[in-house]
Amino acid sequence: MPFRTRHRDGPAKRDYYEVLGISRGASTEEIKKSYRRLARQLHPDVNPNKAEAEEKFKELGEAYQILSDPEKRSRYDLHGHEAPGGFDINAPGFGFAPFDDLFDMLFGRTRPRPTGSERTTRGDDLRYDLEISLEEAALGVQKEIQIPRMAVCEVCGGSEGEGGAHREACHHCGGSGQVAHSRNTIFGQFSTITVCSACGGEGSLLTNPCRGCGGQGRRRQTTKIQVSIPKGVDTGSRIRLSGMGDAGSNGGRAGDLYVVPTLLPHPIFQRRGDDLVAELEVSFARAALGGKITAPVLGGAEAVNIPEGAQNGSVITLKGKGMPRRESIHHGDLHYVLKVVTPTKLSSEQRRLLEELAALENGSQPHGKGRKRQPK
Numbered sequence: 001m002p003f004r005t006r007h008r009d010g011p012a013k014r015d016y017y018e019v020l021g022i023s024r025g026a027s028t029e030e031i032k033k034s035y036r037r038l039a040r041q042l043h044p045d046v047n048p049n050k051a052e053a054e055e056k057f058k059e060l061g062e063a064y065q066i067l068s069d070p071e072k073r074s075r076y077d078l079h080g081h082e083a084p085g086g087f088d089i090n091a092p093g094f095g096f097a098p099f100d101d102l103f104d105m106l107f108g109r110t111r112p113r114p115t116g117s118e119r120t121t122r123g124d125d126l127r128y129d130l131e132i133s134l135e136e137a138a139l140g141v142q143k144e145i146q147i148p149r150m151a152v153c154e155v156c157g158g159s160e161g162e163g164g165a166h167r168e169a170c171h172h173c174g175g176s177g178q179v180a181h182s183r184n185t186i187f188g189q190f191s192t193i194t195v196c197s198a199c200g201g202e203g204s205l206l207t208n209p210c211r212g213c214g215g216q217g218r219r220r221q222t223t224k225i226q227v228s229i230p231k232g233v234d235t236g237s238r239i240r241l242s243g244m245g246d247a248g249s250n251g252g253r254a255g256d257l258y259v260v261p262t263l264l265p266h267p268i269f270q271r272r273g274d275d276l277v278a279e280l281e282v283s284f285a286r287a288a289l290g291g292k293i294t295a296p297v298l299g300g301a302e303a304v305n306i307p308e309g310a311q312n313g314s315v316i317t318l319k320g321k322g323m324p325r326r327e328s329i330h331h332g333d334l335h336y337v338l339k340v341v342t343p344t345k346l347s348s349e350q351r352r353l354l355e356e357l358a359a360l361e362n363g364s365q366p367h368g369k370g371r372k373r374q375p376k
Contacts (some may be wrong), residue, residue, distance in 0.1 A: 003326070006167075008059045013081050013347060014059065015080075016063035016067055017077065018062050019059055019060060019063040020035060020060070020067065020118035021034055022034050022167075023192065024077070026041040026067075028068065031067050031068055032064075032068065035063075035064045039060060041213040042056045042057045042060055058195055067240040073097050075194055082221035084227075086168055098227055102191055102197060102258060102260070107155060108263065120248065120249070121249045121250065121252045122253045122254075122255060123247050123249070123252065123253065123254045124150075124245055124254065124255045125245045125246075125248060125256045125258065126149060126244075126260075127257075127260060128145055128257060128258070128259050129260050129262060130143060130145065130227070130259055130261050130262065131261075131263075131264055132233075132261050132262070132263060132264070133263070133264050134263055134264070134266040134271065134298070135298060135299065136232065137231075137232070137261065137323070138231065138261055138298050138299075138323055139231060140229055142225045142227070142229070143229060144224055144225070144226055145224070145225055146222050146225075147223050147225055148220060148221070149220070149221070149222075149223055149244075149245065149247075149257075150218045150219070150246035150247050151218060151219065151223060151247050152217070152218050152247045153212050153213035153216070153218055153219050154212065155210050155211065155212030155213065155329075156210035156213065156217065157211070158217045158247070158251060159217065160206055160207060160209065160213070160215045160250075161206050161207070161208050161215065161217065162210050162211070165206055165208035165210075166205040166206070167205065168203055168204060168205055168207055168374075169203065169205075170196060170198055170200070170203055171205075172196055172197070172198035172199065173196035173198065173199065173203065176203055176204055177195065177196055177199060177201040178193050178194065178195060178196055178201065179197075180192070180194075181193075182195055215258055216249070216250065217250060217251075218246075223244075225241065225244060227241065227259050229261060231324040231326065232323055232324040232327070232328075233261050233326060234261070234263065234271065234273075234323075235262050236255070236260065237259065237260070237261055237326070238258050239259040239260075239261070240256055241258075241259065242316055243257050244256065245256075245257050246250065257291055261262070269298065269334075270322060273332065274324075274325050274331065274332025275323070275333050275334070276323060276334045277334075277335045277337065278296065278336055278337070279339050280301075280304070280316070280337065280339065280369050281337040281340065282306055282338050282340055282341065283340075283343075284309060284340060284342055284343065287306065287309070287312075287338070287340045290305075290306050290307050290308030290309070290310065291305070291306055292304065297318070297321050297334060298361055300360050302318070303320075304316060304318070305338065306338070310340070312338060312339060313337065313338065313339075314338045315335050315338070315339075316335070317333050317334070317335050317336075318333065318334040318335075318336075318337045320332075321333065323333035
C-alpha cells in the first residue's frame with residue numbers, strides 16, 4: 001500500500017514508488033531505467049516555463065536516492081517516510097541522482113577517438129552487382145570489373161605525411177583529444193566533454209601532411225580487378241575477394257569485396273535451382289506418332305525421344321542436362337514442356353490425309369477424289 005505523509009507545512013508526501021512509476025518489486029535496473037526516462041521529461045532545463053518542474057525534479061531525485069540504495073529502500077519499505085532516524089533531506093546533494101548518473105542520463109558523454117596504435121581501422125567491405133548470361137553461369141567465366149574504392153595513397157604509401165613528417169601533440173587540447181566546455185545551470189556548473197575540433201580526437205597533428213591524400217593515408221580511385229565466376233552461380237550468390245574492399249586507415253587491414261551475380265533472362269531456358277525448363281514445340285503428327293526430334297540444350301542440341309500419343313503440356317526430362325551444381329561434379333536436369341502445334345494452313349494432300357483420319361475415327365468413309373459419296 002502506498003505511503004503518504006502529510007507535513008505540517010505542506011501537502012502529503014507521495015510514495016516514492018508512485019513517483020518513479022514502478023511496482024514495489026521493481027529491480028534495481030527498472031528503478032534506474034524509470035528514473036532516466038522521467039529525469040529527461042522533468043528536468044527544469046527542458047521545462048523552462050513550468051514553475052513546478054524544479055519541485056517535481058527534486059521529488060524524483062529523492063525517490064531515486066532512497067530506492068536505489070538497498071539499505072535505505074529496506075527501511076522505507078518497512079516504515080515509509082517516517083522511518084526511525086529519518087532521511088536527511090537537507091543533506092548536500094539530497095534529492096538528486098549521483099553526478100555521474102545525472103550527467104550521463106541528461107547530457108550524455110562523448111567518447112574521444114582512439115589514439116596511438118588504437119587509431120588503426122579496418123576498411124569497409126564493398127559490393128559489386130555483376131550481370132552475367134546463363135551460359136556464363138553454366139561454364140564459369142573470367143570478368144574484369146572496375147571498382148571505385150579507397151586505396152592506399154601512392155604518394156605517401158599510407159604514412160599520411162611526406163618529407164620527414166611527424167606527429168606533434170595538438171596545441172588546442174594538449175594531446176588529450178578532447179575539450180571540456182562548462183555551462184552554468186540552476187543546479188550548479190556542468191562540464192561537457194567533446195572531441196577536439198582541431199585534431200579530430202586523435203590528440204596529435206601531422207606536421208607535413210601528404211599533398212596526395214591530405215594526410216588521410218588513402219584516397220579514392222578506380223581499380224581494375226579480375227573476377228573468376230565459378231560454375232553454377234545463381235542470382236544472389238556472393239563471391240568474396242579478400243582485401244579488395246576499401247583500404248584501412250593508419251595501416252589497418254583492407255575490407256573485402258563481394259561480387260553478387262545477377263543472371264540475365266534467357267530466350268529459351270528458365271532456371272529453377274539447378275534445373276532448367278524449356279518449352280518444346282511438337283507437330284500434331286509427331287505428338288501422335290512419337291519419334292525423335294532435335295531439341296536445344298545449353299551449348300548445342302540433342303535428339304529427344306517423343307513418346308507416342310504425347311499430349312500438350314507433357315514433360316520430358318533429360319537427366320544431368322541442367323546447370324552444374326556449385327562445388328560439385330553433378331548437374332541438375334533439363335525439363336521440356338511439350339507444346340503440340342496444330343497447323344493453321346493445310347496443303348490439299350494434308351487435308352485429304354486428315355479427312356481420312358477423321359473418318360476412321362468416326363467409323364465412316366472419307367470424302368475425297370476417286371471415291372463415291374455413300375448414300376445417306
